[in-house]
Amino acid sequence: MKIAIVGGGFMGLVLAQKISSTTNATVKVLEQGSLPGGLSTYHNYGAFTWDKFYHVITPTDTDLIDFIDEIGLADQLQWRRSLTGYYENKRFHSISSSKEFLMFPLLGLVDKMRLGYTIFRGSRINDWKSLEKIHVTDWLIKLGGKRTYEKFWAPMLQAKLGENHKKVSAVFIWTYIKRLFKARSSAAQKEHMAYVNGGYKTIFDRLEQNLKQSGSDVMLNTEVQHISPSPEGGINITHNGATEHFDKVIFTSPLNVMEKVTAPQLYDISKSTKPIDYLGVICLILVTKKTLTPFYVLNIGDNDTPFTGVIGMSSLVDLEETANQHVTYFPKYISQDDELWSKSDEEITATFLKGVKYLYPDFNEADMISSHVHRAFKVQPMQVLNYSEIVPKVNTPHPDFYVLNTSQFVSESVNNNSVVTHVEKFVKGFKGDLQNNTTAN
Template sequence: MSRIVVLGAGPMGLAAAQRAVTLGHEVDLIEADSKVGGMAAHFDFSGTSIERFYHFVCKSDAPTFALMSELGVADRMRWVDTSMAYYTRGKVHKWGDPISLLTYPHLTLIEKFRTGLQMFLTTKSRDFDRIEHLTSRQWIERGSGKSVYDKLWKRLQELKFYEFADEVSASWIATRIKRIGNSRKSIFQEQLGYIDGGSETLVEAVAADIRRKGGRIHLRTPAERVIVDHGRVNAVRAGGHDYAADAVISTVPIPLVNGLIPDLPQDWKDKYAAIRNIGVVCLLFKLRKSVTPHFWVNIVSDDIDIPGIIEFSNLRPVGETIVYVPYYMPVTQPKWGWTDRQFIEEAFAYIKRINPDIGDDDLIDAKVGRLRHAQPICEPNFRDKLPPVETPIGGLQIADTCYYYPEDRGVAESIRLGRRMAEDVGNDRPAAVAASGSAR
């Protein structure tokens, strides 16, 4: 068995460490934060335990269900009838089922037919290889029409990807549509899931299983360098200490990899550097009133600079109304430098426009979270741009959320890839070599 060091205790790192220790390996899980979970970690929001960044479960998320069953928490899964909507021209319009499409007032009959047909065929597709060379704009305009793209999609993409809006992969968008579209109990009713107690229920169950099986979790321990000796990993230096390693699984954001592993060949460093990311400023509001009855509201309005809101309490009951407002953007945008107060004031003003019955006294609390590396820019043929998970350095595997492509970031994909990486340890060398070496 090998000594494995896993970098990053987000869902992928946790899944990798849990699978590795279950297989009998000696495991050290290194995490810079004060708690495990990454984007799925909870915090205390004025007495409510809530995820830092919103998460939901779809019916296709088989890796999540399998791990929950393995850990004995499968009975904590809950399913809720949910809905989405569009806010445009001053009104909220339900969206996501045939009746909502037919009654939507801002599309012609032909536009409705083409949109419905494209979305239906997308949910039935086995894969999207045939559109891999297209941008999302090209794909939507070919299927639904340019006017539909302009009415439903253009503003959303511009507010999430800014100057990269016309570079987003069709496969990436189509896979998101398929995942949500297939999470239904009928053609008329979307159904999404949450874990009772939130993502923390699963995160803490995984961490407890790692510790119970002898794995070690090191919090507040930022990784400093992967130490390489004669072309193989030898140790990880983190928090001023060296952790011996026969294998290293890195799940930290790709933009951090080159600084962490200076021994990588230059052509590999160039490939990692070419993968572009944007950041997110994610606001949470606790309110006394509901904004809408919908879980997700897309916003298409030239004078509102957010692509949507997620009313999380319409999925997981948490007492008061909880609303996430994500501002995705490249960190080069001037707005990235705004203060928390500026973001809160602007976003709350938008919430009050969506529901004029909400007043200043309905705001209980607001928090702001920031991530510099939140969303990879997945252009057409993005898979060809990714270096292999197995690197030229013996025993070293590297992946982050961009390796889920064409899937978007999600706990299920984190579990799937993390477990696979743990199972692949040792495939590049004889077992006798895997057991040798020591920290310097």
């Protein structure tokens, strides 16, 4: 059986690894980019290579951790103590342990108790369906009060979703509470996070090597232009100007691509679901001689910064990984129609650098080794009210065409642990179909 996977992001490659290691099918991953990995890919920063966007592994990422073990990289996983900060009114506060959390100076005792109650309640809710019906703001205010919302939650939502946070349901913050607050190890109640030596490049190198060995293939620089049903069964894919036949096709790229390249006889997305909005991200990355922040994540409760958070990668990752240079990411999550997309990299760098100097008045541009602007247009599907009712199903009207992408994460945030969870569920559910009849090419 010959299977095509459209999209060589983390989803496509984990899927290829799982199918090729558990069935006798041959897999071809078709990826338009020149590197594997999509949003999780890596970048050459000059003296070192590291993740293009910031990625971290939390103790609750059990499926991801098992997967890393499965591909023989468990010994490459490095756990470190991580710090979370909060900036407001020209002051930085650490909220990295339960004690610091309780001492958070911007909230009074009653508000802190309400915050604690929200987190406690949130972490114990299992029925996310009821949370889909209420806006995140209404839910947080109902549980924790307006002051707690404004001082604590709103900046966090702003950091993740920008102004669009007003549209999402309570499921969004519930998944966040479940994932991140459990990152505190129960013994010390302190945050711990992990990375893989060499970053995600190590994972992608291993996956490419495994796939090659099993007779499967990752085809880079291969843009899928058209997917249509084949009259004799199976699916035809047009890429690089030629048409190739596959017995099965699994589509992992974002939905706007699917709408563009998939024949309506296969899956008429406009008739099957309501439009799903994605948020994108624009991120400035500074490589510096000195450290900028002790925090892995800094939430910003201040509207005067052009970015929505600060990720101090070098506060987590050993400096040998990055040639003794310090790496800091300054992301801004924005909607598809935001005017920031039209700005050049130079304009974005200039604007964001003003924000860096505002936040860190001691920052000296002479300490800057390089700066980079990375953009990703489709990152986070907006989990609006009753989101689970509008997402596409894995099964499509055509028996040889499947959809498996992050838009289907109805009760999780977009993260690589959920990617592994969904892939495993898919392969378990459809294993029989993925290794049945053999069709001539």
